[in-house]
Amino acid sequence: xxxxxxxxxxxxxxxxxxxxxxxxxxxxxxxxxxxxxxxxxxxxxxxxxxxxxxxxxxxxxxxxxxxxxxxxxxxxxxxxxxxxxxxxxxxxxxxxxxxxxxxxxxxxxxxxxxxxxxxxxxxxxxxxxxxxxxxxxxxxxxxxxxxxxxxxxxxxxxxxxxxxxxxxxxxxxxxxxxxxxxxxxxxxxxxxxxxxxxxxxxxxxxxxxxxxxxxxxxxxxxxxxxxxxxxxxxxxxxxxxxxxxxxxxxxxxxxxxxxxxxxxxxxxxxxxxxxxxxxxxxxxxxxxxxxxxxxxxxxxxxxxxxxxxxxxxxxxxxxxxxxxxxxxxxxxxxxxxxxxxxxxxxxxxxxxxxxxxxxxxxxxxxxxxxxxxxxxxxxxxxxxxxxxxxxxxxxxxxxxxxxxxxxxxxxxxxxxxxxxxxxxxxxxxxxxxxxxxxxxxxxxxxxxxxxxxxxxxxxxxxxxxxxxxxxxxxxxxxxxxxxxxxxxxxxxxxxxxxxxxxxxxxxxxxxxxxxxxxxxxxxxxxxxxxxxxxxxxxxxxxxxxxxxxxxxxxxxxxxxxxxxxxxxxxxxxxxxxxxxxxxxxxxxxxxxxxxx
Ligand SMILES: Cc1cc2nc3c(=O)[nH]c(=O)nc-3n(C[C@H](O)[C@H](O)[C@H](O)COP(=O)(O)O)c2cc1C
Numbered sequence: 001x002x003x004x005x006x007x008x009x010x011x012x013x014x015x016x017x018x019x020x021x022x023x024x025x026x027x028x029x030x031x032x033x034x035x036x037x038x039x040x041x042x043x044x045x046x047x048x049x050x051x052x053x054x055x056x057x058x059x060x061x062x063x064x065x066x067x068x069x070x071x072x073x074x075x076x077x078x079x080x081x082x083x084x085x086x087x088x089x090x091x092x093x094x095x096x097x098x099x100x101x102x103x104x105x106x107x108x109x110x111x112x113x114x115x116x117x118x119x120x121x122x123x124x125x126x127x128x129x130x131x132x133x134x135x136x137x138x139x140x141x142x143x144x145x146x147x148x149x150x151x152x153x154x155x156x157x158x159x160x161x162x163x164x165x166x167x168x169x170x171x172x173x174x175x176x177x178x179x180x181x182x183x184x185x186x187x188x189x190x191x192x193x194x195x196x197x198x199x200x201x202x203x204x205x206x207x208x209x210x211x212x213x214x215x216x217x218x219x220x221x222x223x224x225x226x227x228x229x230x231x232x233x234x235x236x237x238x239x240x241x242x243x244x245x246x247x248x249x250x251x252x253x254x255x256x257x258x259x260x261x262x263x264x265x266x267x268x269x270x271x272x273x274x275x276x277x278x279x280x281x282x283x284x285x286x287x288x289x290x291x292x293x294x295x296x297x298x299x300x301x302x303x304x305x306x307x308x309x310x311x312x313x314x315x316x317x318x319x320x321x322x323x324x325x326x327x328x329x330x331x332x333x334x335x336x337x338x339x340x341x342x343x344x345x346x347x348x349x350x351x352x353x354x355x356x357x358x359x360x361x362x363x364x365x366x367x368x369x370x371x372x373x374x375x376x377x378x379x380x381x382x383x384x385x386x387x388x389x390x391x392x393x394x395x396x397x398x399x400x401x402x403x404x405x406x407x408x409x410x411x412x413x414x415x416x417x418x419x420x421x422x423x424x425x426x427x428x429x430x431x432x433x434x435x436x437x438x439x440x441x442x443x444x445x446x447x448x449x450x451x452x453x454x455x456x457x458x459x460x461x462x463x464x465x466x467x468x469x470x471x472x473x474x475x476x477x478x479x480x481x482x483x484x485x486x487x488x489x490x491x492x493x494x495x496x497x498x499x500x501x502x503x504x505x506x507x508x509x510x511x512x513x514x515x516x517x518x519x520x521x522x523x524x525x526x527x528x529x530x531x532x533x534x535x536x537x538x539x540x541x542x543x544x545x546x547x548x549x550x551x552x553x554x555x556x557x558x559x560x561x562x563x564x565x566x567x568x569x570x571x572x573x574x575x576x577x578x579x580x581x582x583x584x585x586x587x588x589x590x591x592x593x594x595x596x
Contacts, residue, residue: 011039014088018081019065021057024050027118028091029267030082031057034100034124035191036156036180038064044256045097049264056094058085060102062187069187073194075108075201082109086116095267097121099252100224101195107202107209114210121214121263124221124249126199127228134199137223141196144189153180159223160249172253206235213239214266216259218247219342226338227304234335234365240266243338245399258401265403293426296355298362299328299408300375300383301346303339308370308383311336312363314425315405316348324412326392329405335365341399341406345380348410350390352420356430358385359423379414390417419498419522448508448516449477449486450551452558453497453523458535459555460495460523461544469534469544471518471551472497493531496524504554518554 011021021039023046031042039057046055061069061081069077082105086094095118098106103122110117129137143152157165157180161173213236215229226243233241242262244251252259300310315329328348330340340346351359361372370383378384378393394410401407424431450473453460461469472495478485483492490497499521508514526533536544538559546552 014085016084017067018085019059020085021046023055024053026053028054028056028094030094030096031055032082032096032098032102032105033060034102035195036183036188038179041179041253044253045260048256048260058082062191063183069190071190073190075104075198076112078105079108079112083113083116093118095119097123097263099123100125100249101191104198104201110209110211111205117211119212119267121216121266122232123252124217124224125215125229125232126224127232128203129199133223137196141193144192153177156180161254162248169254172250176250176253206232207237209236211238214242215239216242216244216262218244218249218251220246220248224249230335230338240333241338242332243341245342293424293431296351296359296423296425298349298351298358298385299346300349301340301343302381309336309339310362310369310383312359319409325397325409326394326412327407327409329407331405337406340408343396345382345395346408346410347378347380347382347384347394348392349385349388351423352387352389353423355387355423389420389422391415421500446514447476448473448514451486451497451499451519451521452503453521455523455525455535458537459541461534461536463532463534467545468547493533495526495533498522503558506550
C-alpha cells in the first residue's frame with residue numbers, strides 16, 4: 001500500500017520509528033487512520049488537499065511501518081505518538097482528522113494536549129456502543145489470534161462496503177482490502193482489542209473538549225452510526241455533526257470528493273477566522289441578513305426511531321410552482337441535522353403570532369420540544385402543529401450542500417392555510433403586527449380605529465343613506481360587546497373580519513385629541529348586503545363618494561400599493577407623513593443567535 005503513494009510525497013521516519021507521509025504546504029493537518037489501515041489510505045485526501053494544506057498522515061503504532069504498541073495499549077499511547085511526531089516536525093499546533101479508531105485517537109490528542117490541536121474531525125467514530133454492537137465487536141476482538149485472518153478481512157470489507165460490494169465501490173474496496181492484507185497482525189490485534197473497549201473512554205470527557213470538533217459519518221454506517229456522531233457533537237461544547245447520505249464506514253475512500261470537501265470546509269473555517277478578521281465581519285454580515293423581514297416556521301420530521309424532530313427556521317422560501325417546490329436551510333451544527341439530512345419527508349409549519357413560545361422552544365436544544373405543542377401526523381408522517389397559519393407537507397426532493405448549511409428542497413404533497421395572523425421576524429426580534437398594534441390602539445380609548453378589509457380584490461365599505469362610502473370604524477379596537485368600537489361594529493353587522501397589519505396612523509390636525517389608526521385585513525363574503533355593506537372592486541374605489549379627504553388619500557395609497565404588492569405603514573397627520581416599515585426593534589429577544 002505504502003508503495004502506491006506517488007513519489008513526490010515524502011515518506012519519512014521520526015526518531016521513535018514512527019513512519020509518516022507528508023505532502024503540500026499551508027496550514028498543517030494531521031490524518032490518523034483506523035485499525036488495519038495505514039497512512040496511504042488517505043491518498044484521496046492528500047491529492048485533494050496538498051495544494052492548500054501541509055498534509056501529514058501518520059502510520060499508527062502497530063500499523064504501516066511504525067513500531068508496535070504496548071501489549072495492552074491505551075488511546076493515550078497513540079495520541080502521544082502523534083505528539084512526538086508534531087515535536088519532531090516542529091509544529092506547535094495542527095488540525096487533526098481521524099477515521100474510526102483514528103478518530104478516538106484524534107479526540108484523545110485534543111483532550112490531553114488541547115494547545116496542540118486547532119480543530120478536530122472525527123470520521124465514522126464510535127461512541128457508547130449499544131449492547132449488541134459492543135458484544136459483536138468484543139467477539140471479533142477475542143477471535144483475533146495475532147496471525148493473518150483472510151476470512152476476517154473479507155467480513156470486514158463486507159461490513160464496510162456492503163455485501164456484495166457495489167460495482168462502483170469495487171476499486172475503493174480493493175484498495176482497503178490491500179491495506180488490511182498488509183497490516184502487521186500483532187499490531188492489528190493489540191489495537192483492535194483497544195478499539196473494542198474504547199468507545200466509552202470519552203463519554204465523561206467530551207464535555208471538556210475545547211476545540212471546534214466536527215463529527216461526520218455515513219447514514220449507512222451501522223457500527224459508527226449517525227446517532228453516535230450526534231451524541232458526541234451534543235456533548236462537545238463546540239461540536240457539530242454531519243451525516244453523509246448513503247455512505248458507509250469507508251466514506252473517505254468511497255466518496256472522496258464529498259468527504260474531503262466537507263473536511264476542508266470545516267478546517268477552512270478556522271483558517272478564515274484567523275486571516276479574515278479584518279476583511280469579513282461575520283457578526284455584521286449576520287446583522288445585515290437580519291434586516292430581511294421574514295415569517296417564522298417550525299420544520300418537522302420523524303427520526304429513525306420514530307421520534308418527532310423539529311427546529312425553528314426562517315430560511316423557508318418558495319422555489320417552484322410547477323412542480324411545487326419549497327426549501328429550507330438547516331445548519332450543519334443543528335442537532336437535528338443528521339435526521340433531516342437523511343429523512344425522506346419533512347413538514348413546514350408557518351407560525352401564527354400566537355406561537356412565539358413554540359418558536360422559542362424549537363429554537364432551543366431541548367430534548368422534549370414536542371411535549372410543549374399539540375401536533376398530529378401529517379400525510380407524509382411528519383408532525384403537523386396545531387395553530388399554524390399554513391402547512392407544507394413535503395417529500396424530500398433534493399439535499400444541496402451549501403457552506404455550513406444544507407438546503408432541504410421539498411416537493412409539496414399537501415398544503416393548507418388559514419387566515420390567522422402570521423408571526424414575523426426581523427433584526428433578531430419577533431414582529432407581531434396584529435398584537436402590537438392592538439396594544440397601540442388600546443392605549444388611547446378615544447382613537448378612531450378603522451379597517452381596510454379585502455376579499456379577493458374587493459374592499460368592504462359601508463354605504464350611508466345619502467350615498468357616501470365609509471370604511472368600517474369605531475372608537476378604539478374594543479370588543480364584540482362594545483357597540484361603539486370597531487370590533488363591536490363588525491360584530492353587530494355580522495362581518496367576519498381578520499385584522500392584519502397596521503396600514504396608517506395619523507393625527508387629525510383639526511381635532512388634536514383624535515388619532516386615527518387603520519388596519520389592513522381580510523373579510524369573508526358577508527351573508528347579506530343589507531345594512532349598507534358593500535364589496536367594491538379596488539379599481540372602482542377612485543370613483544366613490546368618500547367624504548373624508550384623509551381616508552381618500554389613504555385609500556389611494558392602498559390601491560397603489562396593492563398593484564405594487566408592497567405595503568408600508570403611513571405615520572403622520574392627515575396632510576403629511578411618511579410610510580414606515582413594520583418591524584419594532586424592542587420586540588422579544590431570542591434565546592439563540594442562529595437564524596439560519
Ligand atoms: C427565528 C429563528 C429562525 C431560525 N432559522 C433557522 C434556519 O433557517 N435554519 C437553521 O438551521 N436554524 C435556524 N434557527 C436556529 C435553530 O432553530 C436552532 O439552532 C435550533 O437549536 C436547532 O435545533 P436542534 O439543534 O435541536 O436541531 C432559527 C432560530 C430562530 C429563533
